[in-house]
Amino acid sequence: MIIKEVQAKSILSSSKIFPYVINTYTGCQHQCSYCYARFIKRFTGHTEPWGEFVDVKINAPELLRREITRKHKDRVWVSGVCDPYQPQEGKYKLTRQCLEILAEHQWPVTIQTRSPLVTRDIDVLKQMSQLEVGFSIGTADDSMRKLFEPNAPSIQSRLDALAKLHEAGLYTFVMIAPILPGAEALPDLLAGKVDRVILDRMNYNHSDWVYKKYHLEQYRTDEYFDEMVATLRSSLAKFRISL
Numbered sequence: 001m002i003i004k005e006v007q008a009k010s011i012l013s014s015s016k017i018f019p020y021v022i023n024t025y026t027g028c029q030h031q032c033s034y035c036y037a038r039f040i041k042r043f044t045g046h047t048e049p050w051g052e053f054v055d056v057k058i059n060a061p062e063l064l065r066r067e068i069t070r071k072h073k074d075r076v077w078v079s080g081v082c083d084p085y086q087p088q089e090g091k092y093k094l095t096r097q098c099l100e101i102l103a104e105h106q107w108p109v110t111i112q113t114r115s116p117l118v119t120r121d122i123d124v125l126k127q128m129s130q131l132e133v134g135f136s137i138g139t140a141d142d143s144m145r146k147l148f149e150p151n152a153p154s155i156q157s158r159l160d161a162l163a164k165l166h167e168a169g170l171y172t173f174v175m176i177a178p179i180l181p182g183a184e185a186l187p188d189l190l191a192g193k194v195d196r197v198i199l200d201r202m203n204y205n206h207s208d209w210v211y212k213k214y215h216l217e218q219y220r221t222d223e224y225f226d227e228m229v230a231t232l233r234s235s236l237a238k239f240r241i242s243l
Contacts, residue, residue: 008057012067019074024094025082026055030152034207061097075108085115096121103127114152116161122168134173141182162193171195178202179228181219187235196242201225
C-alpha cells in the first residue's frame with residue numbers, strides 16, 4: 001500500500017449525485033473489485049492497481065473552512081470516489097475534521113461508507129440537523145463479501161455499526177448495491193437498524209472476472225437482478241423499511 005500526503009487544490013466539489021461532494025482521500029484501501037471509482041486513475045496519473053494507493057489530502061479541513069463560506073448551502077456527499085472512513089482515517093481524522101466544519105455551519109450531509117469507524121464520530125453527527133448515514137452492503141454472506149470486497153470490513157461489523165448509529169437517533173440507510181449472492185438474507189438483518197434501503201444493480205464490468213473465476217455468472221444476469229429486487233422489496237415491506 002502506497003500512502004502519500006498531498007496538498008489538494010479544492011475540496012468542496014460539484015457532484016452529479018448530490019450538489020456537493022467531499023473526498024478527503026484519493027484511492028481506497030477497501031479494494032472492492034466492482035468499484036466505479038477506479039476511473040479516477042485516468043485523471044490522477046496513478047499507475048498502481050486500484051486498492052494499492054491512497055493519497056491523503058492533508059489540507060482538506062483548511063480548504064473546506066475557506067470554501068464553505070463562499071458557496072451556497074446545500075447537501076454534501078461524504079464521499080463519492082473513496083470511502084471516507086477507510087483505514088487511514090483512523091490516523092488522519094480528515095473526515096471527522098470536515099464533518100465538524102459542516103456541523104458548525106449546519107450543512108445537510110449524506111455519509112456513505114463500509115466502515116464501522118464512522119461510529120467514532122457519533123458525537124459530531126448528533127450535532128447535525130439534516131444528516132443521513134449509509135452503509136453499502138451487497139450481501140449477508142461474508143464469504144461472498146471476501147470475494148468481491150477483500151479488504152473491506154465484515155458484514156457483521158457494518159450491521160453492528162448501523163445498529164449503534166440508529167440507536168443514537170441518527171437517520172440510517174443501506175445501499176444494497178451491487179446486489180450480490182446472499183443479499184436475500186439482508187432484510188431480516190436490517191430490521192430495526194435502518195430507515196431506508198436503496199437497491200441497485202451491477203452496471204459496470206470491473207468485477208466480471210470475479211464472477212467468472214468463481215462460476216457465479218448466473219448472478220450477473222438481468223433475470224437474477226429482477227428476481228432479487230422483487231424478493232427484497234417484498235421482504236423489506238414486511239419490516240416497513242422504506243425504499
